[in-house]
Amino acid sequence: MKVLTLNTHSWVEENPEEKLAQLAExxxxxxxxxxxxxxxxxxxxSEAGIVGEWYCPVTDRVIHEDNFALRLTEALQVLGVDYYWTWGFSHIGYGIYDEGLAILSKQPILPNNYRxxxxxxxxxxxxxxxLTGITEIDGQLVLVGSGHYSWWSEEGFAVEWVTTEEILADSPYPLLLMGDFNNPEGNEGYQLITQGALQLSDVFQTAEQKIGSHTVAKAIDGWESNQEALRIDYIFISPELxxxxxxxxxxxxxxxVVSDHFGVAAVIHA
Structure with a gap:
């Protein structure tokens, strides 16, 4: 199975339409x-959009015509490929956006959305x-998660991760958890994940072949004083994978480059 995670920065990026097209290609x-x-x-x-048959709803929030995931799946359809997709609302961003998470899959998605x-x-x-979705990859049912977590603090990431573990603890399916974790490799938050009850492994640490490492190269939103390369975007997998x-x-x-983050891709086997 071939997977990708990306913090898109979507419409906050300069020249977002061009970057959306590049992402689709x-x-x-x-x-x-x-x-x-x-x-x-x-x-x-913005106005309400037309979501079509490939949308797998998980939220009561209206999908607007400029929803980045909707626009991306439309661009993919123009190029001849259909993806099922789902979107969950997280919070209001920059005062003008409904900001959320999305999952795209070639197979239907049974989604769930948790605060x-x-x-x-x-x-x-x-x-x-x-945002989670049960979907089929290479004949295997997998529970996929997309997350955008807070920076390390006892009231921020620590609470979020404990809740995440509680949500995912009883999954009968292999776990594929991806996203922007805002916790660099080795810090307290990263250790909570890799030493936690879900027994997740960091694909960067276990992959047979590696190309690249860091996903942030400079100061970005939320890391305004950053002066070094950081690895804060991850793919974590459960022991079955x-x-x-x-x-x-x-x-x-x-x-x-289509975002202030780089993406991470992996080839995973069950």
Whole structure:
């Protein structure tokens, strides 16, 4: 199974329409089975969209015509490939966007949407969710998660991760958890994940082949004072799965830069 995670930065990016087209073209070229996306935005004042038969609903929130996941799947359809997709609302971003998470899959998705933070107000950027979807990859049912977590703190990431473990603990399916975790390799948050009850492994650490490592190269939103390369976007897998390859994508080498984050792709085997 070939998977990708990317924090898209969506409409906050410069030249977003061009970057959306580049993202769609690379997805077609790489032929991913499942894709997890973060910072998937839609303007709060835009019109309702037409979602079509490939949308797998999980939220009562209206999907707008400029929803980044909707627009991306439309671009993929123009290029001849259909993806099932789902989108969950996290919080209001930059005062003008409904910001959320998305999962795309070549097979139908049975989605779920959970709030993992202790913060409940929609206008509070600390309100965080976990979007999950049961889908089939290479004949295997897998529980896929897309997450965009807070920075390390006892009231932020620590709470979010404990809640995530509670949500996923009883899954009868192998876990494939992807996203922007905002916790660099080795810090307290990263250790909570890799030493936790879910027994998740970091694909970067276990893959037979690796191309690239870091996913943030400079100061970005949320890391304004950053001066070093960081690895904060991850693919984690449960013990039933093994990683063949790890590759940084959309870094100017393996695909154009389309976001303030690079993406991460992996080939996983059951």
């Amino acid at each position: 690379k997805i077609i070229e790489e032929n991913y089975d499942v894709i997890a996306l973060q910072e998937v935005n839609q303007r709060r004042d 993992v933070s202790q913060f409940t107000e929609e206008a509070d950027y600390r309100r965080r969710i976990l 093994t990683a063949q390859t790890y590759q940084v994508m959309f870094d100017g080498k393996s695909g154009p």
